[in-house]
Amino acid sequence: MAYQPLPFRAVAANVLLAVENGQSLTQCLPPALNQLPPEQRPQLQAICYGTCRWFHRLEGELNQRLKKPLRKPDRVVHHLMLVALFQLRFSEQATYAVLNETVEACRALDKPHLTGLVNGVLRAAEREGAPEPKDDSSRYSHPVWMVEKLRHNWPDNWQAILDANNRQAPMTLRVNALRFTRDEYLELLAEAGIEANPTRFAPHGIQLERPVPVERLPWFEDGGASVQDEAAQLCTTLLDLQPGQRVLDACAAPGGKTCAILEACGELDEVIAIDESAERLPRVQENLDRLDLHATLTQADAADVDSWWDGAQFDRILLDVPCSATGVIRRHPDIKLLRRESDIVPLASIQLGLLEAMWSILKPGGRLVYATCSVFPQENHRIIQRFLKQQDQARLIEIDADWGQDMNTGRQLLPDPNSHDGFFYAVLEKPEL
Template identity: 70%
Template sequence: MAYHPIRELPIRALAAEVLLAVESGESLSQALPRAQQDIDPDLRPQLQALCYGVCRWFHRLDGELGQRLRKPLRKQDRNVHLLMLVALFQLRYSHNPSYAILNETVEACRALGKSPLTGLVNGVLRAAEREGEPDSDIPVVRFSHPQWMIAKLQHNWPDQWQAILEANNTQAPMTLRVNGRHGSRDQYLQRLADSGLEARATAFAPWGIQLANPVAVDRLPGFAEGDVSVQDEAAQLCTRWLQPQAGQRILDACAAPGGKTCAILEACDNQAEVIAIDQSADRLPRIQENLDRLQLSATLKEADAGDTSSWWDGEPFDRILLDVPCSATGVIRRHPDIKLLRRETDITPLAGIQLGLLEQLWATLKPGGRLLYATCSVFPQENSRIIQRFLDKEPQAQLLSEDAPWGSDTGYGRQLLPAPDSHDGFFYACLIKGSDTPDQDNRP
């Protein structure tokens, strides 16, 4: 992807270039840091807000712009199309003065080298300001999601699909996981209150705290000392099912960025032998940084989890956390670029990868051990159907079916759907190897 020199671009033009990279297949987590590194640090939050906001409302904004343009812009002028989406986002969802949005967007168009289009940009945006946002009954525009995703949710969740779409368009809360080795949740809530930060305990995760408003991590008491981490409540629930114990040998497959690795170690007071593997060497340092900050120890390996011959020493595991690659449709509110990046044709290949990983890692589990299958997807094709297919051909596998106060029982695991002002969408299925009966006193 060719970029204009970053230092020469106004913030709106730079946002258009980042969005152009996303449309070309890059994630915001890839494209945005590259754009942020050479601009004034004070402008970085503004650039992030623009890029995330346009992705969140892309289909609604694009629907409006499509109505206002007599004909689509040329392919080589796509960045100007995206620039107008940035301006529409600010007109509809920000408190910026409209005259400033219009004037600065025209200047940004010139900065992109597209001066002949400034008249079009000015005319379209002035009409948008004057006329307001048009009503639309088109689902893609109304719910700001791709059509295939809306249809799939309607099919899979006929009673909840609209609530899922609406939750996806909200901004996710900032949720913390208290390090129980350093103090209790109640103690940390008091520390937050003493620091002027409003917060409450999460409903389901025993170490979770949800902030009333997001803050930079350096404002969190004791963050640098490892007293607390940032992690969604749904992700924290992994330890409730896995029940890690001191002295056990535990595998965290597909471990980066390491939030669940650290949660497992905290749950057993850093007294387990944890092996954390990830296919990406670039992501392993992030796991190590989290471990170091929290004063925890694990063995990190760069490996393909499914290619057990390349990394497994033959000694079986008491516990396995298999957080598989997935569509990430349960965390769209945190990663709105998923709406632009994910395709319906991705789901079947992902399901093949997921089942393959489950089959390969099952062989590394001890008899009586637990394997926790997890995704941040809301599609049964990646969740309950994977577990059903696996159980149909693996006689040694038993599904741990326990009542829990969160999520819904699919018959093959528990599904959490994204909830406004609460947890992300997540799926868990806990499998036990052999005929051992799980400890009834250690229910999720």
């Protein structure tokens, strides 16, 4: 029998099942996209991101509509129905197409015994419309623990954070300052018919009115600009880079900030970029190559200094630690499904360990910038507090900026629906001997 490719809704259901089982969209979407003809790929991507974004809302509805949960081996059909509900509630797709094609996808997934159930649930959903969300987890479409933690951490901002997380992030560029001024690049964009504005806080940032494929960006392949959120770009101003310095980017992949560092100061002595992930490190080299920049790359656990360090201390260290990524949920909505409350304490301990290790290889008079894309103080403010308690000679540098909020140890940016992601920065200096 000829090979029948799966309908894209069935592929989407398999992707969501993989996310529920712990894989990120970045991991499981590319192979899924390859199963489909090119014209269906954008739709698959939109459905997978959208269903993750609204997962907890849709799940709330689906659970109300199902008399009992499906058996574990049929779980993929649960995800298939979430995909269909996403399309009914959040897309322009014609209802009859969603209903008919979802039933067909159910058959293609080899679950013919569930087509009646799928049909019944979706017909009722269409007839009755979306139910009132039963709780804040459904209303804001986030896991219960995240809603509660945000409410506790940000009593005045939690709803705004949850709302911002559900919006699509803008596409923001970092102009390669070694090649173009921001004004020059804005002109190139205008000539290419791409509407854009300078970012408010990052000196080389440009925010596009609408996302475009990178191939449409002027000089992209030749290193004229990179895609990077405005908050992430702020690291270079905080590092206060000067010619001749030896700089370490301790958690570097995929290299957005390594490249920003090299573009911000063309005459650094050396930039060393470390990442422990063999899978992610090559992405740093790809970015460096496209931008025609040079750094020394090392695959290592940065905290295990003896395994990689040559003994020469660093003038500047950027420590962009692994974190909950709760500041970038709008770009990675699968975080809502992947992250567990129990992840935060182990992450905080890794973060403090990395900070202690990096401090030991910072030159007297040198500067360390601690960064996360988290909005939880446990990974931000409190790490710096804990560190300062044990390192009383470490000097906290106040960040004099018009972005974010002052947390006494650093500055916290919350995700802004109109501009930057959620981020935290703290700046520490080691006194001269």
